[in-house]
Amino acid sequence: MTEPHYSLDDIRENVTHIDNEILKLLAERRQLSLAVAKSKIQTAKPVRDQEREHALLLRLIERGKEEQLDAQYVTQIFHTIIEDSVLYQQAYLQKLTNPDSLQPTARVSFLGAKGSYSHLASRHYFSKKQTKLVELSCNTFRDVLHVVENGHADYGVLPIENTSSGSINEVYDLLQHTSLSIVGEITESIEHCLLTAVDTQLEQIDTLYSHPQPHQQCSEFLHALGGIKQEYCSSTAEAMQKVAELKQPNVAAIGNATSGELYGLTALKGNIANQQENYTRFIVVARKPVNVTPLIPAKTTLIMSTAQQAGSLVECLLVLRNHHINMTKLESRPVIGNPWEEMFYVDVEENLKSELMQSALEELTQLTRFIKVLGCYPSENVKPTDVEI
Numbered sequence: 001m002t003e004p005h006y007s008l009d010d011i012r013e014n015v016t017h018i019d020n021e022i023l024k025l026l027a028e029r030r031q032l033s034l035a036v037a038k039s040k041i042q043t044a045k046p047v048r049d050q051e052r053e054h055a056l057l058l059r060l061i062e063r064g065k066e067e068q069l070d071a072q073y074v075t076q077i078f079h080t081i082i083e084d085s086v087l088y089q090q091a092y093l094q095k096l097t098n099p100d101s102l103q104p105t106a107r108v109s110f111l112g113a114k115g116s117y118s119h120l121a122s123r124h125y126f127s128k129k130q131t132k133l134v135e136l137s138c139n140t141f142r143d144v145l146h147v148v149e150n151g152h153a154d155y156g157v158l159p160i161e162n163t164s165s166g167s168i169n170e171v172y173d174l175l176q177h178t179s180l181s182i183v184g185e186i187t188e189s190i191e192h193c194l195l196t197a198v199d200t201q202l203e204q205i206d207t208l209y210s211h212p213q214p215h216q217q218c219s220e221f222l223h224a225l226g227g228i229k230q231e232y233c234s235s236t237a238e239a240m241q242k243v244a245e246l247k248q249p250n251v252a253a254i255g256n257a258t259s260g261e262l263y264g265l266t267a268l269k270g271n272i273a274n275q276q277e278n279y280t281r282f283i284v285v286a287r288k289p290v291n292v293t294p295l296i297p298a299k300t301t302l303i304m305s306t307a308q309q310a311g312s313l314v315e316c317l318l319v320l321r322n323h324h325i326n327m328t329k330l331e332s333r334p335v336i337g338n339p340w341e342e343m344f345y346v347d348v349e350e351n352l353k354s355e356l357m358q359s360a361l362e363e364l365t366q367l368t369r370f371i372k373v374l375g376c377y378p379s380e381n382v383k384p385t386d387v388e389i
C-alpha cells in the first residue's frame, strides 16, 4: 500500500487546525484557573500550591512519554502554563482587593520611545491585567515619576536593578523624594545585541550609540572591541533611532533584537552582556498604594536612616531576623545635603498588613531616625517548581 500524498498546503491546514485547538484549550484552562481562584477565596488557601504543581508535572511527564514527548519539552510548556495561571489568579484577586485601582484604560509612563526596555516591560506587566494601555514615553526617569505625580499618567515603570550592572542609583535617589507608592514589580530578561542599519562587520564599527546602562552591562564586550567611540543617548530606543537615521557601516546601537526590527536594524552580534543571564527588575509606581491579598506572596519596600552609631544598621536587620522576615535587597544611598549620611532601602518578602510586619515596623520605628514604607506589592516572580526529569 502506498501512503496517501498530502500537499504542503493540506498539511499546513492541519497544523493550523491543531494550533487553534491548542489555543482554545489554553483559554479554557485559563478560565478554570479563575474558578480555582474563586474557590480559594472561600477556603482562604494561597494561590500557589507547589505540591499540586509537582504532582501535576510528574503525571504529565509520564503521560507525555506515552506520546513520545520528551520530559524537558513537557516541563517547559507546563511551567509557562502554570506561570500564566498563577499570574492570572493573582491579577484577579488583586482587582477584588483593590476595586478602584485598575481602570479599563491605564496611562503608563516609561523611559524611551517604542521598543525601549522600559516600554517592553510596561507592556509585559500590564498584559495580564485586562486593561487597555495608553503609553507615554518620557526622556528622563525624573519625568516618568513627574507625569504620574501631576496626574498625566496613572502608572510609571522604572528599572531599579540589573544582574550585570547592579542598582540603578538615579532611580533609588528619585524614590527618596517622591510621594508615589510602589504598586508592582516585574523582572525582564534583557538580551543585548549589537544592532546595525546596513550590512557591515564587527571590525568596521567605531561608534556606538547607547544608554549608559546597557553600555555598563556590556563593558567586557566593548572593552574587547577596543577604542570604540561612545555616544550616550537618553534611551536604547533613541540609540536605535539614531543608528537607523545614520545608515552607516561604522555605527551600531545596543538594544533588543525585536525592538531593533521596529527601526529596521539587524543584530550583528547577540548575547553581548557581561553576564549570560542578564535580568532587570522594574518597579511600577502609582499615586495610591495598593493592598495585597494574603493569598499571594507580597513584597514590602522601606527606606530608613539609622542613628549614626556603631551597629545601628545591624540592630535594624536583627529586628527582621528575629521576626523571620526574609530580606531580598539592601541598598544604601547618600542623603543629598547631609554629607556621610546614608539612606537604606530594604526589600522584604512580607505583606505590610501582616502582624509580623506591623510588629517589626513598630520596633524599627524606635530604632531609626526616619522610616517610610515605599509600597507593598505582589511578587510576580513565579519560580518554576523543580521536578526530577
Ligand SMILES: O=C(O)C(=O)C[C@]1(C(=O)O)C=C[C@@H](O)C=C1
Binding pocket: 033, 036, 047, 048, 049, 050, 052, 053, 056, 081, 082, 085, 086
Ligand atoms: O490547582 C490549583 O490550586 C491552582 O491554583 C492551579 C495551578 C495550575 O495552573 O495548574 C496553578 C497554581 C498552583 O500552584 C497549582 C496549580
